[in-house]
Amino acid sequence: MSVATLAAGPRVTVDLGAVAGNTRRLAARARGELMAVVKADGFGHGALGVARTALGAGAAWLGVTGVGEALDLRANGLTAPILSWLNPLGADFDAAVRHRIDLAVPSLTHLAVLPPGARVHLQLDTGMAREGASLDEWAALCRAAFTAEQSGRVVVTGIMSHLAGPDTATATARFREGIAVAFAAGLRPRLCHLAATAATLTRPETHFDLVRTGAGLVGIDPSGGTTLRGAMTLTAPVVEVRRVAAGTPVGYDHTWRAARDTHLALLPLGYADGLPRGAGPRAEVLLGGRRCRVAGRISMDQTVVETGPGVRPGDTATVFGPGGDGEPTVADWATWAGTLPHEIVTGLGARPHRHVIGGN
Incomplete structure (x- = not known):
C-alpha cells in the first residue's frame, strides 16, 4: 500500500466563462429581459461571481430568495435590479426598501x-400550491395592492408565478387570467414573469416581459434539449492504491466484493462533501483516462473506486465536470442518485477547495 499526501485535497473549479456563455444563450432565447437567479449561493457556484458574470453577459435583473441574499449582493457593489421572493413576515423589509430591492407579495398579510x-411583484399560485395567492384570493390582493399604490405606500412593479413542470398550458392560461384580473383592478405592472430555465429554452409562449434563469446559468438544462455547458468541476486526489484478490469485500456492510483480482483507489471525499450516498x-469517476466504478458504499469522508492497474497515489480523479473529456457530469450523478442536478451542485460541502476561472 502507498499513501499520498493530503496537501492537495478535493477541489471545486467554477468556470465563469461557462456561466457567461450560458447566459448569452439564454438571453438569445428570451423574448423579454433576463433575470439571473443566484439563490443558494448561485446554485453552489458563488452568488457574487455568477451575478457579476451574468450581468456582463446580458442579464438585466438578479433574483434571490431571501432579503439577506439580496443585501449581500448590494454590499458587494451590485446595483442592478434585484427581486427577493421568499420572505417571512419578520424579514428586514425596511432594509429592502432602503437598498432598492423588489419584494414578492404572496398574500394580503405580506402586503400589510x-x-x-x-x-412589489404580486405573486400568483398557478398550480403548485406553494408560494403565491390562490386564484380565489387573487382579486382581493390586486384590489388591496391598487389601493396601497394609489396612497403612495407601494409601487406594483410586477406580477409573477412559477411553472410546476413541462405541461405549461394550464399554468400559462391561469397566469394570463391573473394578469387580466390585475388590470381590471387598475394595476399596470411593467413586468409579468412566469418562465424559469426550462420554459425559457422551450416554451416562448411563457416568456412575457421577463424570464428567470438560475440552473441554466451554471449549465443545468431541465429540458434536456440544448448545449448549455456545466460550470463546475469536482476533482479529488488518490490517497491510497492497493491490489486485492477476487472476493475482497469493500466498505461498510460489505455490499461490494471484487469479482476478480483488481486494483482499488481511495479518494478523500464522501457524503459529507456532497456526494450522494x-x-x-452506479457512480463512476474519470481516473487514469477511463471511467472507474465506485466500489462499495460512499462513506462520510471517503470513496473507493475500482481502477485496474496503473493508478498511483497523487493522481487526480475527476468526479464530475462538463463532460467534454469523458468525465461524468452533474446530470450523471443526479441520475445515479435518483435526484436532480440542482441538488448535487447545491449540496457540496465546505471542505473542497474552491477555485474560480474565466469570466466574461
Missing part, C-alpha cells in the same frame, strides 16, 4: 406589513 416605498452502486 411592508413599509412605505416598497416595490445512494449513488454508490
